[in-house]
Every structure is written in structure tokens, then in C-alpha cells.
Amino acid sequence: MxxxxxxxxxxxxxxxxxxxxxxxxxxxxxxxxxxxxxxxxxxxxxxxxxxxxxxxxxxxxxxxxxxxxxxxxxxxxxxxxxxxxxxxxxxxxxxxxxxxxxxxxxxxxxxxxxxxxxxxxxxxxxxxxxxxxxxxxxxxxxxxxxxxxxxxxxxxxxxxxxxxxxxxxxxxxxxxxxxxxxxxxRGEDLKGIKITVTAGPTREHMDPVRFISNPSSGTMGVAIANEAQFRGADVYLVHGPLSSKVKNFVKKSVEVESVTEMGKTVESLVEKGYKVVVMAAAPADFRFKDIREKKIDSHNEVPLMELERTPKISSTIRGKAYLIGFSAETASTEEELIEKAKIKKERHGFNIIVANNVARKDIGFSSEYNEVIIITDRYVKKIDKASKIVIAREILDTVKEELKNRDLI
Missing domain, CATH: 3.40.50.1950 (Flavin prenyltransferase-like)
Structure with missing residues (x-):
């Protein structure tokens, strides 16, 4: 050789x-x-x-x-x-x-x-x-x-x-x-489909310089959006602050910061016909109830801040779009991971949910690799550890198959 x-x-x-x-x-x-x-x-x-x-x-x-x-x-x-x-x-x-x-x-x-x-x-x-x-x-x-x-x-x-x-x-x-x-x-097998993809974390501010966030890099969402675009789909990427090593090649994208901004943008795109929504972002679950307009002086004050839940983006578009959700869970077994994901799927009205175990350090947040379990109304399928680019292709294969099964394409 x-x-x-x-x-x-x-x-x-x-x-x-x-x-x-x-x-x-x-x-x-x-x-x-x-x-x-x-x-x-x-x-x-x-x-x-x-x-x-x-x-x-x-x-x-x-x-x-x-x-x-x-x-x-x-x-x-x-x-x-x-x-x-x-x-x-x-x-x-x-x-x-x-x-x-x-x-x-x-x-x-x-x-x-x-x-x-x-x-x-x-x-x-x-x-x-x-x-x-x-x-x-x-x-x-x-x-x-x-x-x-x-x-x-x-x-x-x-x-x-x-x-x-x-x-x-x-x-x-x-x-x-x-x-x-x-x-x-794959060729352009998704041509004619209008897809919204969310990616990355959100930031929920306490004051102008401090915020709640999470370690999401946006890699999974960016990979899905790129792959969908290369397969001929009309793609809109809605993302928070990205730190992904996978480059964003999507022609239509908008950066947001908070869960509220992300939700309003996604809802607007659904109204414009982007009705397949892949919710790969990791929006914050909590935000500060009161946001200080000026930076808190750490020398003079240790603030007592009350949290409240952020609105769920899926609740505003449930029934208006075909929803693909993600379930990042800590689980001891695959069975536990699947069960947690199924509960989340029903709670939020997802048509498909993609589960991964964030208790593992070699996949998921801030990694270029993932291992997922895809759950639809018809079956459960495991995708072994692979690059997120390969995982993205498998997820979109499932989306295409399920849309065809429902005569939506």
C-alpha cells in the first residue's frame, strides 16, 4: 500500500x-x-x-x-x-x-x-x-x-x-x-422540504455581563442543518452562541441569545412554512426572575436571585409543525434513557425524539461525537458512537422516512 x-x-x-x-x-x-x-x-x-x-x-x-x-x-x-x-x-x-x-x-x-x-x-x-x-x-x-x-x-x-x-x-x-x-x-433527497433547525445554548442574563447557560457547542444542530441543506432542503438555522468545530455553511441563519428570542424566531419561521422543526438546541430551563440593568458590584453585594422556568418552545408550535426533539439525559442504562426520552416525547408532543446519555464524557455536549437512540411512533433505533456529521445523516434519514410514512412528502 x-x-x-x-x-x-x-x-x-x-x-x-x-x-x-x-x-x-x-x-x-x-x-x-x-x-x-x-x-x-x-x-x-x-x-x-x-x-x-x-x-x-x-x-x-x-x-x-x-x-x-x-x-x-x-x-x-x-x-x-x-x-x-x-x-x-x-x-x-x-x-x-x-x-x-x-x-x-x-x-x-x-x-x-x-x-x-x-x-x-x-x-x-x-x-x-x-x-x-x-x-x-x-x-x-x-x-x-x-x-x-x-x-x-x-x-x-x-x-x-x-x-x-x-x-x-x-x-x-x-x-x-x-x-x-x-x-x-444521498443526493438531493430532501428537495422541497422547508426545515427549521435550532442549535447551541441560550444565555439568560442576571445582569449585562452574567448569565445562566450550558456547555452545548451547537455542533449537533449545525451538522443537521448543513446536511439538510446539502441534501436539497430549504433550511433556516436558528442558533445561540456557537463554539462548534463543525463550520456553519447554512445560507439562512439567525443568531439569538435568550430562550424567548429563539422561541419567537422559530414560531415566525413555522408561520412562514418551515414546518419541519429539528430542535437540536439546548435552551436554558431557567432564567432570572428579575434582571439587573447595571452590572452588580461584587465587592458590595452578594445578590439573592430568584429563578423561574423559561417557556418551552415546543408548546407554542405543537400541532403546527412536525417536531423532532432531543433528550439529553443522565442515565445508568439504555432502558432508563429510552424511558426518560419517551416521557419527554409525550410531554412536549414531539413526533421524533433523539436521546443521548450526557453522563458519558466521550459524547454529547462539546464533543464531536455522539451516540443516540432515535424514538419514533413506530420504532426505537440505536445509532452507535460516530461523528455528529454521520449522526446528523442518520437522523435526517429517519425524518425523511417518517414524513414519507405520513404522506407529508
């Missing part, structure tokens, strides 16, 4: 058994695709590379050979690589994709090994994604817009660039890898 392949599966195993073809074209941002290849490998995938002639003049194919441990294709031979690569790989990711590549692919101009290979992937109905990267005026030109719209109509996934000054910039590598992983594993 090539030494570079030792990293395969060191992050997650979600792409184990998959083989990805990475297409690299002649944008100056192509050096970032070395790290992209390695990121996909860390998810468990085998990565093969095909480069345009222009790309191979900018950076040596040997760099990608080193990065992936596989030979790099730069030209076609009698082995018909454009056919075999499409047959042997599960998906094709072109990153970066130049204006020249985008227009030729949209019009079927097979004058290079890379375009010829992409057409074979499309003919086999395998996932193809492109990552445009170029100067902004070129990206905004009518020709490129027309070509991108045409490719979208052919089920090619377009991972949009970051707009930075006058550039349509190569986007975040984690975003590309996650988006393409989702296309490979």
Missing part, C-alpha cells in the same frame, strides 16, 4: 468502499485540490485524479500522485480511460472548474480527456459536481450563467464559489468535501 493511503478513514468511515474521481482544471486555485483529495481520503474514499493539460502545466501531476497514492491521468490512451474511469468510480468532482471547462461540459464539447470522462459519468447517471473558480466578472457573464443553469438542469451539482472582492473564490475545502459526500451518499 502506498504510504499516502494510510490516512484513509482516519476522520470518518462514511466513504469507505467508495471511489471518487477528482478532476483538476487550470485555475490558479488548483493547489487547494491537493488538500481536498486528502480530506476525501480521510473520510474513507479512494481518490483518483484526472488533470487537464492546462492544470498539469501549473502543477506537476506527481503532486497528486503523492497525495493519493494513485497514478494521475493527463491524456487518453488505447486503454479508453474516459470509459473505464466512469465505470470504476462512484462519482466525479471537478474542482476547480474553469469557465472553459464549464461551458464545454454544458455543450458536450468532448475535446479533452476530462470532458470526455465527465460525459461518460453523466451518461451513466452517476453523481457529478463542479466547483467554479475564476474572476468574478467572468463568473457573472451571461455565457457562464447560462452554462451553469444548463448543467443544473442536467442534474450536475454546482458547489458555489465564495465571492471575495473581484474573485469567485475556491470555497472552503470542508464544505466541498461534505457537499460532495452527501451527493454521493
Amino acid at each position: 502506498h504510504p499516502s493511503k494510510k490516512i484513509m478513514g482516519t476522520s470518518t468511515n462514511e466513504l469507505t468502499g467508495k471511489s471518487i474521481l477528482l478532476g483538476v482544471t487550470g485555475s490558479v486555485s488548483l493547489y487547494k485540490s491537493i488538500d481536498l483529495a486528502r480530506t476525501l481520503m480521510r473520510k474513507g474514499s479512494e481518490v483518483n485524479v484526472i488533470m487537464s493539460q492546462e492544470a498539469s502545466r501549473l502543477i506537476s501531476p506527481e503532486m497528486f500522485n503523492w497525495a493519493t497514492g494513485n497514478p494521475v491521468i493527463t491524456e487518453l490512451s488505447g486503454e479508453l480511460e474516459h470509459v473505464t474511469l466512469a465505470e470504476e468510480n462512484d462519482g466525479f468532482l471537478i474542482a476547480p472548474a474553469t469557465a472553459n471547462t464549464i461551458v464545454k461540459l454544458a455543450n458536450g464539447i468532448a475535446d479533452s480527456p476530462l470532458i470526455s470522462t465527465a460525459l461518460n459519468f453523466m451518461g451513466l447517471d452517476k453523481p457529478v459536481s463542479i466547483v467554479p473558480a475564476m474572476h468574478l466578472p467572468m463568473y457573472l457573464s451571461p455565457q457562464i450563467k447560462k452554462a451553469i443553469d444548463a448543467l443544473k438542469g442536467m442534474s450536475v451539482n454546482v458547489i458555489e464559489p465564495d465571492i471575495v472582492n473581484d474573485l469567485a473564490h475556491y470555497p472552503d475545502i470542508d464544505l466541498i468535501a461534505w457537499d460532495f459526500t452527501t451527493q454521493l451518499l
Whole structure:
């Protein structure tokens, strides 16, 4: 085994058994695709590379050979690589994709090994994604817009660039890898669904600088929102102060601070049609009955503060939305965890509840990992310890299945 392949599966195993073809074209941002290849490998995938002639003049194919441990294709031979690569790989990711590549692919101009290979992937109905990267005026030109719209109509996934000054910039590598992983594993199977996701803690202030909160980082909610968006859903993320290591890639999001703010925002979104609500946040259960407008002087006063319960967000939208709740409990056994979660499910009117045991230090709050038990009206399913990205995918699989069972999608 090539030494570079030792990293395969060191992050997650979600792409184990998959083989990805990475297409690299002649944008100056192509050096970032070395790290992209390695990121996909860390998810468990085998990565093969095909480069345009222009790309191979900018950076040596040997760099990608080193990065992936596989030979790099730069030209076609009698082995018909454009056919075999499409047959042997599960998906094709072109990153970066130049204006020249985008227009030729949209019009079927097979004058290079890379375009010829992409057409074979499309003919086999395998996932193809492109990552445009170029100067902004070129990206905004009518020709490129027309070509991108045409490719979208052919089920090619377009991972949009970051707009930075006058550039349509190569986007975040984690975003590309996650988006393409989702296309490979699920496609846009949640298209047409409007989802609200809550994430993170809330803060209930005692005075302007002191508050009640909890250790939630928001990782689980952010992971669910990202995954839903990559699967084609129309997602709105409502979050408290985040400390998640998982980056927030959701296009529509709003930050709130208190339970009251979060509740009003969620209620407003439900009224606007975002009626699948994944309540992954950890809103505070208590707040101060009286809030001081000025900072309490700790040298002169030890305040006696009375607490009161915060309003339950689920109570305001119960019966108006399809609710997915979370139950973070301390439990000695799985049976105890399930029982506590079932009681909470009925009390708050959740259609689905996701339970995890916060007595464990290796999962849950402030961890990148979780182990959960998903409880619906029809069954109980355990998801063994995995990254919260993988857990998010499993939760959304259950949501999709239950919505279909109720003829809601």
C-alpha cells in the first residue's frame, strides 16, 4: 500500500468502499485540490485524479500522485480511460472548474480527456459536481450563467464559489468535501422540504455581563442543518452562541441569545412554512426572575436571585409543525434513557425524539461525537458512537422516512 493511503478513514468511515474521481482544471486555485483529495481520503474514499493539460502545466501531476497514492491521468490512451474511469468510480468532482471547462461540459464539447470522462459519468447517471473558480466578472457573464443553469438542469451539482472582492473564490475545502459526500451518499433527497433547525445554548442574563447557560457547542444542530441543506432542503438555522468545530455553511441563519428570542424566531419561521422543526438546541430551563440593568458590584453585594422556568418552545408550535426533539439525559442504562426520552416525547408532543446519555464524557455536549437512540411512533433505533456529521445523516434519514410514512412528502 502506498504510504499516502494510510490516512484513509482516519476522520470518518462514511466513504469507505467508495471511489471518487477528482478532476483538476487550470485555475490558479488548483493547489487547494491537493488538500481536498486528502480530506476525501480521510473520510474513507479512494481518490483518483484526472488533470487537464492546462492544470498539469501549473502543477506537476506527481503532486497528486503523492497525495493519493494513485497514478494521475493527463491524456487518453488505447486503454479508453474516459470509459473505464466512469465505470470504476462512484462519482466525479471537478474542482476547480474553469469557465472553459464549464461551458464545454454544458455543450458536450468532448475535446479533452476530462470532458470526455465527465460525459461518460453523466451518461451513466452517476453523481457529478463542479466547483467554479475564476474572476468574478467572468463568473457573472451571461455565457457562464447560462452554462451553469444548463448543467443544473442536467442534474450536475454546482458547489458555489465564495465571492471575495473581484474573485469567485475556491470555497472552503470542508464544505466541498461534505457537499460532495452527501451527493454521493444521498443526493438531493430532501428537495422541497422547508426545515427549521435550532442549535447551541441560550444565555439568560442576571445582569449585562452574567448569565445562566450550558456547555452545548451547537455542533449537533449545525451538522443537521448543513446536511439538510446539502441534501436539497430549504433550511433556516436558528442558533445561540456557537463554539462548534463543525463550520456553519447554512445560507439562512439567525443568531439569538435568550430562550424567548429563539422561541419567537422559530414560531415566525413555522408561520412562514418551515414546518419541519429539528430542535437540536439546548435552551436554558431557567432564567432570572428579575434582571439587573447595571452590572452588580461584587465587592458590595452578594445578590439573592430568584429563578423561574423559561417557556418551552415546543408548546407554542405543537400541532403546527412536525417536531423532532432531543433528550439529553443522565442515565445508568439504555432502558432508563429510552424511558426518560419517551416521557419527554409525550410531554412536549414531539413526533421524533433523539436521546443521548450526557453522563458519558466521550459524547454529547462539546464533543464531536455522539451516540443516540432515535424514538419514533413506530420504532426505537440505536445509532452507535460516530461523528455528529454521520449522526446528523442518520437522523435526517429517519425524518425523511417518517414524513414519507405520513404522506407529508
